[in-house]
Amino acid sequence: MNKEQEHTFVTLLEENQNIVHKICRLYTSDADAHNDLFQEITIQLWKAYPKFRGDAKFTTWMYRVALNTAITLYRKSKKKIKTQEIEPISFKIKAEEYDDQVEQQLRLMYDAIKELNDIDKALVFLYLEDRDYKDISETLGISEVNARVKMNRIKTKLRTVLNP
Structure with a gap:
């Protein structure tokens, strides 16, 4: 992913992060699980973004990736999810307080x-x-x-x- 794509991704995620928070709220019961799911969804969005073609709206695509991640994680909660390190730029997303x-x-x-x-x-x-x-x-x-x-x-x- 080039710098322009990174910037676009981070901007879109910041603008639409409430979607991810709401999904996390639906599929978790405490703050730690919420944060873990938020991080996992962010990672999955990051990994999938280069394949985003724009056939659908960004938010529709984001819903699909986030919901699939949440459902998969909690259906297979006994299995450990493999994560990978991503560049520090993705962690510069300003979190909103509720x-x-x-x-x-x-x-x-x-x-x-x-x-x-x-x-x-x-x-x-x-x-x-x-x-x-x-x-x-x-x-x-x-x-x-x-x-x-x-x-x-x-x-x-x-x-x-x-x-x-």
Whole structure:
């Protein structure tokens, strides 16, 4: 990867790092696991970026890589993930701080979403990010109709959990 590509990658990651933080929040239960997953997703994005062709929006590609990394890590949690050293430039990403009060308000919703299976979690996440069903279906590799049907079923399930 040349310097221009590195700069573009770091800029895009900084601008869209909330996507990764939200995915980490869905698939982890403590700060250490969140940081580990954030680092692993960043590494996977870094390794995959040279192959990014721009056929889809950067954020759609980022969702796909991040969700696949999170799902793979936690489905195979007993296996150790091999990591590699990357150049120091990737660690110059300015991290944003989250407001504890906002975290408290979101906790109930995230706890309910965590009860869903991995694919349903990903679907809800993309839906909450205001992604249209076409983007959701492309990201998850399912049909638009399937995405709509699954989302309606998930909404019913979450209503039951959140309003017993």
